[in-house]
Amino acid sequence: MKNINNKDLEADLNSISNLKAVGAPDFFYTRLKARMEKQALSNESALPLQPIVVICALTLFLFINSLLLENDSNRVNANANQEMEALAASYDQTISN
Numbered sequence: 554m555k556n557i558n559n560k561d562l563e564a565d566l567n568s569i570s571n572l573k574a575v576g577a578p579d580f581f582y583t584r585l586k587a588r589m590e591k592q593a594l595s596n597e598s599a600l601p602l603q604p605i606v607v608i609c610a611l612t613l614f615l616f617i618n619s620l621l622l623e624n625d626s627n628r629v630n631a632n633a634n635q636e637m638e639a640l641a642a643s644y645d646q647t648i649s650n
Contacts, residue, residue, distance in 0.1 A: 641648045 637648055
């Protein structure tokens with residue numbers, strides 16, 4: 554860490570104490586308040602719609618997923634039965650359900 558001697562410290566403190574406050578331009582706060590109110594109004598109008606859209610999209614994905622899983626399970630069962638029958642036939646066996 555850099556060692557600071559007293560002269561440098563005093564010079565830095567004096568330069569900080571000589572700073573003057575800077576004022577805001579005319580009508581700054583009224584323009585800022587108007588912009589914040591405009592942004593708040595635009596956020597309020599879009600917010601109620603978003604949860605509905607998300608719920609509908611998730612429901613749609615769930616429905617499509619269940620349809621695809623049902624079709625896949627039928628295909629897997631058919632392939633598994635064919636493989637078991639082929640294996641049983643290679644050992645001269647029969648499969649009874």
